[in-house]
Amino acid sequence: MMNETKQILQDSDASTLAPLPPSATTPRRGGLGSISWDVVWERYGIATILVLLWVVAYFNVNYFGNVDNFAEVLRQSSFVGIAAVGMTYVILMGAFDLSVVSTLGLCAWLAVTLASKHQLGLALTLPLLVGIGIGMLNGTMVAYLRIPAFIVTLAMQFLIRGYTFIVAGGDNALYAGKEYTSLGTGFIAGVPTPFIIFIIVAVVGAVVLRNTPFGRYIYAAGSNAQAAQVAGVPVKRTLFWGFVVVGGCTALAAVLLGARLYTAGPGLEPGFELNVIAAVVLGGTRLSGGRGSLIGTFAAAILFTTLSNVLNLLSIDPFVQQVVTGSVLLIALSVEGVRSRLAERLNRG
Template sequence: MQRLEEFNMSNNEAIIASKAKRGRKAANLRQYALIFIMIGLFVVFTCLTNAFFTPDNLLNMFRQVSMICIVGVGMTMIIILGDIDLSPGSVMAFVGVMGATVYKMTQSPFLTLVFSLAIGAGVGFVNGFITAKGRIPAFITTLATMQIFRGISFIYTGGNPVSVFDEGFTQFGTGYVGAIPLPVVLMAAVVVVGIFITQYTRFGRHIYAVGGNSKASQWSGISVDRIKIGVFTLSGLFTGLAGLVMAARLGSGQPSAADGFEMDVIAAVILGGASLAGGRGTIFGTVIGVIIIGVLANGLTLLDVSSYWQQVVKGLIIVVAVLIDTKSRKKA
């Protein structure tokens, strides 16, 4: 009997390992396909308009997608968990309003940065705590906080922007490190942190484990609630940084800013290979997804394609990406 149980356990482990291997293979193939699509888009838009493949335009494009990528790193971890966050746009607006207010009061870029990160992390902690401890789906939790923080932003400002044109504030969105825009440098730093966490830490391995099978992870001794709260808090921290960059680019904290921003982020993450079912996704894939979204938006704008049609294209991208994910999970 004992030998039979040992055989069944080893057989189950072999099956799980085989499925994981097939899943990794499918994910790698998808990332290669995305890289070819990205290169193809660069070639197409370079041929269609002379203004696309120029240093100024490319730097501008990466500056524009930097906020999507910064938030996307945290969103990737959340989606790997099998959850989703609908609040980033509202949180960014709230952080922008409060960050602009703090700078006007203190004239300190450092305090403004710390305060903005703290607000973002605090909101993320609230989202994670309610989701984990209240056993409420993240979709519902973040839908509520999306409305709450957007409303607080409007109440606090009376619907008016909090304008700050001082260079100490605007440098977060318009400054440079050498020849590279500061938002792009911040994006690169967040991506490196995200890759390190997800690929080289126990916390990162636990994120994948919880997303793959929450109950099995709990039985194996992983604190599922702690992982969820930690991921949402970290994602909120990144969202706070993106909110400050956005307000600095605009020269004001605007309560109506970033409306629908989370859709761009989710589109990029899903396009990059993260599975809405959880347990699958990479930061590198998200970066490729962000670049594809950015290239499409930039190229279509240069070709004078209506922004309404650009919204249609983004919606189609989400549908196609989800269909591909569904098919690949069935094969795995």
């Protein structure tokens, strides 16, 4: 792969990256030119399971098919989904960000606090800048200082949460006006506003991944960072900007979630980071990097929310729901591991 990538990049200028080898950016195909089952699962598996779950729940769970309930499922999926779009960028490079849960709490608290003081412009923009700044800190330490992402983002999780508790005084911010909350509770053409924003973020994210040099850098760095570095791919810079993306996406999710809940604080959405990572992995993105797409992430975010909604409608104990969520994550990781090993065997064969 190293020699192929160097050859492809040889005649490229500094601002344009030529297409990387198919192994780095596109799914492998099986014999006779047909797409392998591994790729079929990656592209359509989760979406198929989601549709089946909807059908089963519609006929067997009371109120699930209600229009208001379905709209709420789409609305709730947006918060995890938007953050998962950013997380996909990082996981595609073999890293992850555990600080998103604390970033969510800080940015949501900041948005609600500013909105309650009738500073709507700042409420919508300052949290985004804070989220991007957190992403820049994470990216600098992971990419340039070479500190493992687990250590950096776990430390940042505690640091940000503690800081939020200090500045918030341990209290949640409250806001009851419509100017800000309509962003989280409103509709556009009958579709929840947060879900519309989720679609836009996912589409833009997918276009960037598949049709820009930055996107190809991500796949190349995740497939083989050393080969990509030799071929001229700015691996460190790409990883840095990946963390910036996840920070910005998490901040956007925080602004919308604060508008939905009318309140926010440092303890907002415990376990959010695991839900985000689970959505990405369940959507087909490999933890080892280099393989995945936002189509799967998009469907998996909705699947997780649908599952939670069904369990709530069935009056399942919240602690049992945590067991189910954890089990789904373990299953997703196990499936990802099996897929990776099978792919390695096929490649060697």
